Amino acid sequence: MTTDIDAQGNPPPYDSTKSPSDLNNHKTGLATGAAEPRYLYYRVFAPDGAIPVKTVFDPANPYVGRITARSVPPPHNVKSLQRCLLNAERFSDPDHLRTDLYQAAGSNYPAGSGESVAIVNPTYGATPETPFALVHKERLMQAETEEVQAIDVSSRCENHPNYVYYRLYTPIGEDTSKESFEPTEPSVGRIEWSFVSPPRSSSSLTHRIAEVEGNPRYRFAEVYQDISAQQELQRLAFKPGNDLGSLESPLVLVQSERRRGLLNRPAKVTRLVYNIEIAPGGCFRGGEVVYTDGVEGWYHKYNCTLRKNDPQHRSAYIDIDYLELLDE
Structure with missing residues (x-):
């Protein structure tokens, strides 16, 4: 019996003569070892939008990838699928703290890690038009960004974009x-x-x-x-x-106004900073968001609601060397 999977286990190239339904109307091969696999389709997003994937099957759209359904180990839930997608894209997130998985790109909330995912007869991810969404909560690391930038997106062409x-x-x-x-x-x-x-x-x-x-x-x-x-x-x-x-x-x-005394510019604390004016704990933690006017050399932390220009705030200060401005 012939197979359409190569020796390295890679999916076959995109065949424009087959419709999405044709690609998935096969036996799953999960128990029988059937030659023609079922696929699960997905997109990947950073906070600033979609990024090209490493499992491109259609040269006209490098932003949709796919893996074989039988490559997902049991139990078939969000956590196991997310691990497989992370591996396919070579992203490191062993504790699933950096990324979320959405059943569909239009979903309002990420799926729970223990939530079941249909692999044999999938509701989501069954076609390129209904992909899962792997979403990074923060910006990619430099090495990851360099890998993404190396992917060729020049051939992309969508006939009827929204x-x-x-x-x-x-x-x-x-x-x-x-x-x-x-x-x-x-x-x-x-x-x-x-x-x-x-x-x-x-x-x-x-x-x-x-x-x-x-x-x-x-x-x-x-x-x-x-x-x-x-x-x-x-x-x-x-x-x-x-x-x-x-x-x-x-x-x-x-664009937000920028001037001295207007504390509306968000900045991220880059390392643990101790400050005796802060209670409780007396410290700013790495990754915490503070706000500044970006003019003075010192920075203001809002109360726990972190709302811009909240009059009910408390003052505390961090040196500029410990902050990364998020709007530049």
Whole structure:
């Protein structure tokens, strides 16, 4: 009997003559050793959006990968599938602290580690159009970034992408978008909906826009529903087909104002810092978020709610050498 798996266990190359349903309408081979395997499809995301995968099967889309279903060891749950995807992508996350697995890219919450995953007759991940989503909670490490950047994405071509449209502003006026497509509207850009990291919220949206615009200040921009809105959107549950981010009414992103005394710039503590003014514990932990005006050489920690410009705050200070500004 012939097989379509090579000696190294790699899936066969993409065959454009087979539809997604053809690729999965086979015996599983989990017990019988059948020649034609079933596949599980997935995407990978960083906080700033989708990243190309290492198990590309269709040269036209390096952002969707697949593994054979029978490569997932029992018990078939989120944890075992996540381990297999991490291994396929060569990411290190033994305790599953760096990544989450979403049953679908449009899911609002990650799946629980013990949650069952259907492998024999999958509901999710069965086709390239319904992939799982492996999502990194923080930025990739340098070595991982270098590996991702080495993947060729020049052949990517999507015939009918879904777009989110947006308009950019600085605190003093319109900005020019690098993704502008209309000469008379240079501040209006667009991104593909499928590239926004789950859960698709205002935060993941602004992070993706900041990435394509090459401007980190937009990661923490204020988001408004349209140009006439008076209040910032506090929560954006973005789904394709709704009125948010349409061509006729783009979302509006406004860079936060920067000036002395306005403590609204987020920064991450890079190492353990002791400070006797802080209670309880007397320390800032590595990875903790603090806020600053970015002007003084000292930094302010908000109360436990970590809300921007919260008047009910307490002051404590950290030297600049112990911080990484997240908006530059």
